[in-house]
Amino acid sequence: MRRAHPRLILIVxxxxxxxxxxxxxxxxxxxxxxxxxxxSGKAVDPLKSAAGKVVVLIFVRTDCPISNRYAPTxxxxxSAYEGKVAFWLVYPDRAETxxxxxxxxxxxxxxxxxxxxxxxxxxxxxxAKITPEVAVFDASKRLVYHGRIDNWYVDFGRTRSAATxxxxxxxxxxxxxxxxxxxxxxxxIGCYISDxx
Amino acid sequence: xxRSSRTLPFCLVALSLVxxxxxxxxxxxxxxxxxxxxxxxxxxxxxxTFDRDIAPIIFHDCANCHHAGEASxxxxxxxxxxxxxxxxxxxxxxxxxxxxxxxxDGELKFADELRLxxxxxxxxxxxxxxxxxxxxxxxxxxxxxxxxxxxxxxPEVVMTAEKPYxxxxxxxxxxWNFIFRAPVDxxxxxxxxxxxxxxxxxxxxxxxxxxxxxxxxxxxxxxGAGFGGMELEIESESFDPDSHFLFWKPxxxxxxxxxxxxxxxxxxxDLVLNTHMQPSGKAEKVxxxxxxxxxxxxxxxxxxxxxxxxxxxxxxxxxxxxxxxxDDFTLPVDVDLLAIYPHAHYLGKDLLGxxxxxxxxxxxxxxxxxxxxxxxxxxxxxxxxxxxxGTSVAMKYTYDNSEDNIANPxxxxxxxxAGNRARDEMAHLWLQVIPLKAAESDADPRKTLLEAxxxxxxxxxxxxxxxxxxxxAMLQARGQLDExxxxxxxxxxxxxxxxxxxxxxxxxxxxxxxxxxxxxxxxLALTIRPDYFDAHYNLGNALVATNDFPGAIGQxxxxxxxxxxxxxxxxxxxxxxxxxxxxxxAKTHLERALDINPNLTLARENLEQLKQLMPR
Numbered sequence: 001m002r003r004a005h006p007r008l009i010l011i012v013x014x015x016x017x018x019x020x021x022x023x024x025x026x027x028x029x030x031x032x033x034x035x036x037x038x039x040s041g042k043a044v045d046p047l048k049s050a051a052g053k054v055v056v057l058i059f060v061r062t063d064c065p066i067s068n069r070y071a072p073t074x075x076x077x078x079s080a081y082e083g084k085v086a087f088w089l090v091y092p093d094r095a096e097t098x099x100x101x102x103x104x105x106x107x108x109x110x111x112x113x114x115x116x117x118x119x120x121x122x123x124x125x126x127x128a129k130i131t132p133e134v135a136v137f138d139a140s141k142r143l144v145y146h147g148r149i150d151n152w153y154v155d156f157g158r159t160r161s162a163a164t165x166x167x168x169x170x171x172x173x174x175x176x177x178x179x180x181x182x183x184x185x186x187x188x189i190g191c192y193i194s195d196x197x
Numbered sequence: 198x199x200r201s202s203r204t205l206p207f208c209l210v211a212l213s214l215v216x217x218x219x220x221x222x223x224x225x226x227x228x229x230x231x232x233x234x235x236x237x238x239x240x241x242x243x244x245x246t247f248d249r250d251i252a253p254i255i256f257h258d259c260a261n262c263h264h265a266g267e268a269s270x271x272x273x274x275x276x277x278x279x280x281x282x283x284x285x286x287x288x289x290x291x292x293x294x295x296x297x298x299x300x301x302d303g304e305l306k307f308a309d310e311l312r313l314x315x316x317x318x319x320x321x322x323x324x325x326x327x328x329x330x331x332x333x334x335x336x337x338x339x340x341x342x343x344x345x346x347x348x349x350x351x352p353e354v355v356m357t358a359e360k361p362y363x364x365x366x367x368x369x370x371x372x373w374n375f376i377f378r379a380p381v382d383x384x385x386x387x388x389x390x391x392x393x394x395x396x397x398x399x400x401x402x403x404x405x406x407x408x409x410x411x412x413x414x415x416x417x418x419x420x421g422a423g424f425g426g427m428e429l430e431i432e433s434e435s436f437d438p439d440s441h442f443l444f445w446k447p448x449x450x451x452x453x454x455x456x457x458x459x460x461x462x463x464x465x466x467d468l469v470l471n472t473h474m475q476p477s478g479k480a481e482k483v484x485x486x487x488x489x490x491x492x493x494x495x496x497x498x499x500x501x502x503x504x505x506x507x508x509x510x511x512x513x514x515x516x517x518x519x520x521x522x523x524d525d526f527t528l529p530v531d532v533d534l535l536a537i538y539p540h541a542h543y544l545g546k547d548l549l550g551x552x553x554x555x556x557x558x559x560x561x562x563x564x565x566x567x568x569x570x571x572x573x574x575x576x577x578x579x580x581x582x583x584x585x586x587g588t589s590v591a592m593k594y595t596y597d598n599s600e601d602n603i604a605n606p607x608x609x610x611x612x613x614x615a616g617n618r619a620r621d622e623m624a625h626l627w628l629q630v631i632p633l634k635a636a637e638s639d640a641d642p643r644k645t646l647l648e649a650x651x652x653x654x655x656x657x658x659x660x661x662x663x664x665x666x667x668x669x670a671m672l673q674a675r676g677q678l679d680e681x682x683x684x685x686x687x688x689x690x691x692x693x694x695x696x697x698x699x700x701x702x703x704x705x706x707x708x709x710x711x712x713x714x715x716x717x718x719x720x721l722a723l724t725i726r727p728d729y730f731d732a733h734y735n736l737g738n739a740l741v742a743t744n745d746f747p748g749a750i751g752q753x754x755x756x757x758x759x760x761x762x763x764x765x766x767x768x769x770x771x772x773x774x775x776x777x778x779x780x781x782x783a784k785t786h787l788e789r790a791l792d793i794n795p796n797l798t799l800a801r802e803n804l805e806q807l808k809q810l811m812p813r
Binding site: 063064065068069070071072073093095107108109154155156157158159160161162164191192194195196 | 270271277280281282283284285288289292294295297366367368369475476477478479480543569571603604605606607608
């Protein structure tokens with residue numbers, strides 16, 4: 001019995017080491033405050049709940065006009081990868097109640113699960129600054145892309161007639177293929193999450 | 198008796214419901230400029246606080262749109278509201294994207310300018326740097342008091358679009374037109390109009406155009422359905438060019454016409470609401486409402502709209518970065534310039550309107566260094582701008598058809614020409630002016646101005662049908678029949694199948710005594726448009742002139758069928774019947790004419806004569 005203890009420590013240490021080599025960008029140790037809440041108030045860690053799947057977190061706000069105008073684009077991408085990718089809507093505004101979020105999701109036709117990230121745990125994990133920013137985690141839950149959905153918005157109040165680059169789509173395709181996306185980080189036009197601190 | 202009151206295509210006409218606090222009677226309680234001087238001068242006490250430094254700017258320049266029920270996507274009234282968007286606000290004001298205001302600051306000032314000072318802009322960042330403090334409640338100015346519902350009180354008449362428009366959740370911007378049947382049974386004078394766009398978040402701006410001949414109705418697939426399209430061409434009458442801007446943009450307070458001015462609304466007039474909508478992310482039903490406010494005082498001051506334009510010069514090659522279009526017109530009379538409305542589509546970059554005065558000095562009328570279609574508006578001067586006779590008013594617009602223009606609707610860029618679709622271009626500058634008489638004895642300055650303007654257009658484009666037509670109508674009104682006939686003939690050569698031009702040419706020929714040729718053109722007009730009341734009426738008169746009374750009776754009967762309540766048609770039918778001895782029926786129609794209009798002297802005299810002739 002006395003010998004078993006150090007061996008156990010050794011195993012853990014080796015595991016930690018190998019994870020560190022494989023996933024340098026991923027801090028794998030989640031504490032309880034690192035979780036968000038689903039609309040029933042239950043703590044949910046979206047990165048643990050879809051083993052082996054690519055996970056996409058989409059940061060939105062009920063009163064952010066830019067994230068709202070993206071709703072049809074977001075839904076198009078969701079349906080294109082249905083079954084292959086786990087999508088979550090993440091609401092970082094503490095002031096937005098579950099009722100407000102339910103109403104908003106119904107109005108904008110969202111059918112995927114929504115999370116309230118009241119402690120900004122997912123914001124930190126995704127390095128998200130803006131709504132609508134997206135974070136793509138590969139099957140090993142490594143953050144491989146965060147930033148804009150596409151380049152439709154060029155500035156506040158200024159859009160192209162249509163996007164000409166599609167960073168979220170590219171990042172998902174890369175993650176599904178086990179590759180790193182060509183672009184890892186982009187800036188997003190939208191509402192500042194830091195205004196909600 | 199000749200009716201050649203014809204209607205001309207004047208494009209895009211409107212009266213601004215933009216702001217104008219100065220003339221606002223009642224309605225919204227707009228603040229003066231609380232604390233503005235504090236924050237616009239040099240240093241502010243640190244830390245910057247919401248109550249003392251930020252709230253006055255928010256209340257004065259932002260809350261008018263950013264409150265519940267208005268056009269903006271979120272409310273900015275309280276400390277919490279502003280704090281939860283603080284960095285976003287700092288960013289958009291720094292880039293001068295908010296508050297939205299296109300014209301550069303210049304010598305001439307516009308009513309309700311929404312332009313922050315550099316000092317005000319930097320206050321937002323300093324507030325964030327200082328930790329977004331709320332401050333001392335004693336410093337907080339009174340919150341603006343917004344009126345809910347109709348801003349000018351209950352309108353006399355409220356019209357609702359018959360059918361809603363279904364705006365999709367996503368996709369391109371949408372342009373939709375709703376036709377409202379003006380519910381007036383006689384001439385009424387419109388003092389103000391409030392457009393309630395339904396969910397105001399969706400409508401970026403809207404124009405109302407007065408359609409006196411119901412010319413837009415044929416564009417609807419079914420009555421009341423409305424129709425798509427970015428630009429409208431509405432026909433309007435030659436001597437009554439719609440002279441008002443009827444424009445709505447988010448946050449605007451209904452504009453009340455100043456003393457002496459009002460917009461005439463006749464029976465059977467349509468009001469066409471042209472809207473620019475942006476999908477919001479969810480599907481929406483849009484069913485706008487318009488409230489009308491009338492006055493019993495008929496208009497005594499008649500502003501006119503002058504349209505500088507050069508659409509024919511718009512042929513922009515793909516990739517062109519600085520494509521310039523100009524137009525200029527020398528005023529034949531003194532005018533007071535009241536308002537200005539620049540208009541281009543997505544390739545417009547730098548829009549300039551300026552005046553060169555007779556002494557050679559120049560005056561910038563408006564300069565928009567970074568055009569953005571989304572924030573187009575009618576801009577009213579704080580005071581009328583006097584431009585003396587001999588002043589040249591000019592526009593110079595620059596277009597960017599390269600990939601650098603992010604608003605470019607074509608990827609890759611393509612050759613673009615003038616047109617009504619969003620991906621076409623336009624080069625228009627509308628000026629609302631009051632033409633002035635230099636001396637009491639002068640001719641009507643409106644007519645002088647219109648004539649000069651029509652001639653200007655013909656110089657620019659000898660094949661300009663409207664210009665020939667307008668010029669002809671003015672010459673005819675002035676009694677220069679031969680010149681009028683020449684201009685009408687040119688218009689008919691350009692558009693041989695235009696019923697109105699044929700009818701008007703016929704009218705001028707008839708007035709000059711050439712009833713034979715007149716009859717030919719009235720018949721042509723009726724071949725093109727068989728239910729054309731004016732042409733039937735004029736043909737009836739021409740046949741009377743050739744003593745063909747049975748023929749005339751047929752034409753006047755058609756008139757009465759088309760417009761059962763037209764007193765002139767009834768009177769003329771009565772007269773023609775009397776000429777052929779059909780006294781009993783003649784009497785019925787003359788009496789009917791007097792029922793409709795007891796003041797119709799000719800009908801009364803004819804009836805008296807008829808009674809003498811009829812066996813007792």
